[in-house]
Amino acid sequence: MTTTKELDPVLAERYRFIDFLLLFKGQLTRAELVERFKIGEATASRAIASFLEKYPEEVEFLGPRYGYRANPFYQHKYEHDALTGLQYTAYGTLTQILDIQRYGIEFYKFANQLDVANVAPICRAVVNSASVHIRYVSTTSGIKDRVVSPHSIFEAGGLWYFRAYDKSAYEFRTFKLSRVIKVFQLHHDSLEEHSKARDDGWNRQRTIELMAHPRNPIPDAQLSDLGIKDGEYRSVQVSEALIGFALTDMRVDCSIGHKLSFQEYPLALKNRAELLTVESMSFAPGFASKADNKSRL
Template identity: 30%
Template sequence: MLEQISFAQKQRLAYIDFCLLFRGAIYRQDLINRFEVGLSAGSRDFSIYKELAPANLSYDSREKRYVQTGQFKPVFEHDAQRTLVKLANDISDGFDAIGDIHFPVEAPSSLNVPDIFIVAKLVQAILSQKAVNVIYTSLSSGSGSRDLVPHSIVDNGLRWHVRAFDRKTQSFRDFVLTRISKVTIKEAPLPHENSESDQEWQRLIPLQLVPHPKNVQHPTAIEMDYGMESSQLLINVRAAMAGYLLRRWNVDCTERATLKGAEYQLWLQNRFTLNNVDNLAIAPGYTL
């Protein structure tokens, strides 16, 4: 049936599929507003989608929206890596389900691609502000059940995390998406479990980055790479993300710029701002 449908209508059907998968629900008006189609065209799209996958959605007459069923199976293939990038940039259009235009750009291979259904359940929980129960495998304790309250999906440059309140440790932590094997959405969280209480997430700290004074022979090249002004780059980052950024950019965080190697092209000049930041064990050369 899909072979007989126009490209434009496939995009709209993919959008319905995408919203059901990641939001858990979709209003008819969402489709009409997104694609600027008439009411009759929008209704026809939902009718076609129901023909393609009758068990995927049901109509909630009280809320006047279509909701995901327990038997939901996506009609289109949603690529996990590309979808996460789109979600991170607030581009949740579902077009990746039917193939975007491919540009001749190469990137390093991704070794850890999260399960798209795990991502979808977590996104649903975040959008609906619900807690979840997950099966999580950690390096220290192996596999086990954890109750989390997720609030953000995070790309640390190497892999994807979910930032969440962990009821086991009563603290906000990062959980690697590829280590989560099951997600069950639960009840609404308590006030102290919401993102507003995540102090490391809410707190912004300034990082003053300069060309490495010992490893870089021509600092102007580094200034051009990073768009520096007055030979420095001043950026504000969430305290919870500081360690990831410093590791990703190989920033020398020693007190006197003592790390050697061509990979260390930047030095953190104001390392005192890192006081009371939690995840600095991964920051190159940083010690208390």
């Protein structure tokens, strides 16, 4: 990996961000440097030109409108954190940790440390509407090679997922990033029918109706959380593909007759019957239907 000791600290920081964009997005524009560092366009252009002079074979110029694209075998020059790459790709946020006195605590997370070598190609596939060949382990199929076309990334319950068209199953599915064992190759051949616009489960919005758990004798706190009065419920619009994740995150009892503990699940789902056919409900707390509820995660 490149060391920044011999570089001017300001230029080194810009180099690192350029490398970050090429690794996780597979592309960069001058505007991103302008926005990130609050610099002028000329200064951003000089930083990019300097980087390209140092690594001339790594990047292709696509023109003023489209910026620069990393070559298919781009090797990053600096160490980067997979989580930071996911946050930037999914939500456009960058996390900066300052060396100051802290008053919080690092809460224990069971999640496996994600490998940049697996995360970065999937992020690039999302950004560039490409497909990617992966080796993936699931609870139903074990270890299996797949070619998928990812279109979105999201976080739920402290874990990261991506939504993609699975070419071997001929349908859109949700995949857990920690279960990607290896990424083999990126293919710039994704079809329109494999895009987010064609993912009905992702685009279809459904309503979930939340209420305080009916078995809770003192529901005042939950009513306050929902911003409602006793006897009322709160309606929330959620992507159909994400309903199970949302209900799990909010600890909503989705069982028939709301039989789960109100102390563990302080909220309850009011309109369960309307969501019986939603695939992601299969792993909502307490949910069970007559259909095959096997999770594909």
